[in-house]
Amino acid sequence: MTKERLNQLNISQLQDFAEKHKIRFSDSFSKAELIDNIIEELEEIKQEREQENVPSVKIEELKYHIALDEEIEAQDKGVYPIPESYQGTEIIFITRDPFWAFAYWTFDSDEFEALKNEPGFEALVLRVHDVKWIDFNGKNSNFNFDIPIQFNDDNWYINLPHPDSNYLCEIVIKSNGSERVICSSNVIYSPKADVSDESDEKWISAGTDKIIDIVRREFKSFTPDMESFPQRIISFISSSYIPYQK
Amino acid sequence: MNKGYLMLVLHAHLPFVRHPEYEKFLEENWLFEAISETYLPLLRVFRTLREKGLAFNLTLSVSPTLCAMLDDDLLQDRYVYHLDSLIELAAKEMKRTENEPEFNHLSRMYLDLFEENKKDFLNLYGKNILEGFREFQQQGYLELITTAASHAFLPLMEAFPVAIEAQIKTAVDSHIHYFKSPPAGIWLPECGYFPGLEVVLKKYKLEFFFLDTHGIMHGSKKPKYGVYAPISCKNGVAAFGRDPSSSRSVWSPDDGYPTDVVYREYYRDIGYDLPMDYIRPYIHENDLRINTGIKYYAVTGDSETKRIYNRRAALVKVREHAENFVYNREKQIKELSGLMDRPPVVLSPFDAELFGHWWFEGPLWIEALVEELGIKKDVIEMITPTQYLHAYTENQPIVPSLSSWGNNGYAEVWLEKSNDWIYPHLHRAIENMINLSESYGDPDELELRALNQAAREVLLAQTSDWAFIMKTGTTVPYAVKRTREHIYNFNRIYRDLVMKQLDEEWLFKVETKNNIFPWIDYRVFAK
Known part of the structure; x- marks a missing residue:
């Protein structure tokens, strides 16, 4: 301004x-x-x-710099009302980088009311499953962990335990000592965060490691800094992951 | 003699901004500035090089949204008006500075530039500069490629394969529409890639794309040649990886070429510097000061007092920087040649608008670079992806890694607290568009128009620029409004179709305003 x-x-x-x-x-x-x-x-x-x-x-x-006054009001005064939320119960999972993913969800309004009034309600959680190499049947993930959420939450940034793995998440309600899955997301993949050790005989040479060093020399930000996440700080209920074994 | 290749790729893109409902619209200046400072000067450089008999095998992606705007009658006429206004201002500047020779010399430079732009735009290209790009492609100087239809950041759409395919198919259709031949490759918006995307690319006969360095380096196998040769996805689509060193010499905000003290300073514009009563007719309404394009100062350095721009000194520096770039590539190729059993290819991709718009002398640097390479052609040659892939048909099979060229290399620019609210809306609109595509087998004439417009709105809402602007903080209200507009338009059409109560008058207004992809068939969203 x-x-x-x-x-x-x-x-x-x-x-x-x-x-x-x-x-x-x-x-x-x-x-x-x-x-x-x-x-x-x-x-x-x-x-x-x-x-x-x-x-x-x-x-x-x-490219979008026109004026020094950055906070110019949009000239287009049209009003475009859009819904605050949508009908349907679903959860969508999106990879953000090797260490973070984003989930957002919606509930059917009737279901939402029923959940809020669930008898013996204990907790609503976001359950994240590691499903690498797994055809997931609801129970057979390599490991999982829960993140407690509130009824008024509708999205969460999730710290992923491992790069190079597959995950899905569920919304689970706990009541009267039992659990019920409300909805289940798509499967995402967290990308690798370093150079692979794997190679084919045909595609390797004495110079390969030197070339990789040359690239590394110039490309400083090779691995994203998982500590620098600027949004929500989350805490895991279970901090003892079962480490994934290949 | 060591030999290698330089693959210079320019990505020309602006989001679709067209407001016939206003006499003058601020954000349309994005396009006008890019035409004046980048696209027309680049075409002039291409003509100069052609006259000198120098082959430049340059790769240029022109986004479908940019094509639509460059081809649009209303925006073409508005650009002429914009030029006329600049010519008038430059002429006034000649008069105002008549007793200050250094400034006066620069006023003359701008007047000449604007008049030359007008002459090229009207006489050479008949208001449509796509003609210029087409001509250089036909003559074998340029390889023109496409990018996603509305420049969607594709990794965030991965859960919706139909939306990905709609982006790619519409992009290829657009390229054929404007350039009369299909593209051989694609620039993925923001270099945004996720494993599996190549399946859709192959379906639409796209043979190559580009990745940031770690897209290759973090792939499924150790890359034999690093980023100095393309890799082959499982289905044979090739991916070229960005060379970090050559990119940094131009991009770096600390020591990149454009930051040299003798080059023209971008931020000191007479739109801000001159008295309001004088400059008022050339800035925005309500006395909102904006860039005019007339800038008299040099980068200078950290000093508060900027030196007056010296064109001659800047042109000498352009030549030095071109020589320096080639010298460093020679060194690089020499080092790599001893380690490789084929010539290394150094990929340098840039936003086209860097050249001219921000780095005023940038187009002339490209000219000097090609000239310098002409002298060193036994050591280093420019090459396009298609030329390379014809020469080297077998490349290392690797599944590349999810990546982009944004902050920290992934999706965080387009998915963070300022812009994550858009995704539930975008994804729901996509799901509903798929439903519409599958439920309307035989629409009547009005329904057909509504369905096709719905497809346009869903595509436009996905433009990555809106999320980018929300994150970076420049003209945020406009980006928010545009996202809301397209979501609203889509939702209203969806509701009206479901309720069987289409409003023809309103639909006509929306069609007239958001008139991109006139050939679109809504079934592009069918599963």
Whole structure:
């Protein structure tokens, strides 16, 4: 937001703007102080946001750069109401990277009410199964773990135990000492996070490892940093995975 | 003598932005700036190289959404208006700077540039610059390829194979429509790949695609040649992997060529610098200052005071950087040649709009690069994927890894807290579109129009740019609105079809506005 643009707003509009952007300010700030504060904070937010972007993303972003005022309201004033949620009970599972996946789900409204009033209700959980090399029958996963969820949740970022494996997840309700699967997702694959040890005789040579070293030398961010996940921090009920054995 | 290949790939893409309901629309400037600063200057470079008898085997993907806009009468006319306005502004700048020779020289440069753009656009290409790309392909200079129809980030659609196929089939149909011949390969949007995608590519006769480095390096087998030869998926579709070194020399925001102090500074535009009363007719309504394209300063460095741009110095630097690029590739090829039993191929893919739009001198760097390679052709030659795959028919079988060229190499740019809300809507729209495709075997005329428009809306909603913008924070309200618009339009058509209450007047408005893929058949979403 340029100074010139902010100067066109009165102090109450500036305060609204600051609140909308979660910028802290004091009621005693003069207009000039408020503007300086907003500009400073917005610049910080912008720098923070841009820091994590790789060059291809930074350059691509410039395609959409028209003005210095980033928070321009959309010129298209059309109103496009879209549903908050959809009918049908289902869960969709999506791979994000070797260590993280995203699940979102919907419940049929009738089923949702019934679940909320389930007699003897104990817990609602997201159960993640490792199904590598498995034709899953509901019980035979290599291992599984539960993530407790609430009725008002409708999505979750899930930390995957292993790259190079297959997973699916279920929503499970626990009540009166028993469990029932509400819905089951598609199977996803978590990609490998390093160079394979496997090779065919025909496609290997004395130079291969050296070539791989040359690529590694230039390609620094080979393995994503699983610690740097910026969204939800989750905790597993069971922290003792049964390690997957090939 | 060691010998190797350079595969230079440019990906030209902008999302479909067309607003006939407004007299002037801010985001249409994305297209106008790209035409002025990238596409027309690139075509000029191609003509210069052709006149010099230099073959440049360059690969260019032109996205179906960009093709639709470049071919559109309304946007073509609006671009002419945009150019006229710039010509008027540059002429005023000539007058305003008449006592400041350094600025005046640059005003002249911009006036010449805008007038040349207008001449090329109207006289050479009859307002349709796709003609220019087509011509260079026919003459064997360019290999034109496609990308997903609406530039969807395909790994996030993996659970919906019908949507993937609709993206690919529509893309190939679009390419044939605009370029009169089928594409041999595809640029996967954002290099986004997941294992199994090649099955759909093969079905539509696409023989190759591109991956970021780890897409090959983390594949199912240790890659014998690293990323310096393509690999072959199980079904024979080839994948080329990005060379990190050559990419960084151009991309790097710290020490990449475009950051050199003598090049033109992107952010210092007279749209921000000059008094409002003077600049008002050339910026946006409500006195919203925007880029005009007239920029007088050089990158300069960290100093607050920017130096005035010196065109001559910049052109000298362009030549130096082209020589440096070739010198480094020679070194690279020499090192790799001793380790390989075939010539290494160095893949350097870039967003086309980097050249000219951000890096003003970029198109001239490509010209200088091709000239420099002409001198060194016994060591390094440019090659297209099709040429390479004809010469080397057998490649190592590997299943590539899920990957993209975004932050950390996977899907996190397009799937994170700012944009994850869109996927339940997109996926539901896809499921409902599939239902429509399967339940309407013999629609009447109005139903047919509604079904085809529904297919367009579902495709447009998947455009990766909207999620990208929500994440990166530039013009977010517009990206949110566009996603909502297409989801709303689809949902309304779906509801109206189910309820048998189609609103012809409203449908006509939507068809007129979102008029992409006029040939589309909604059955592209049938299972």
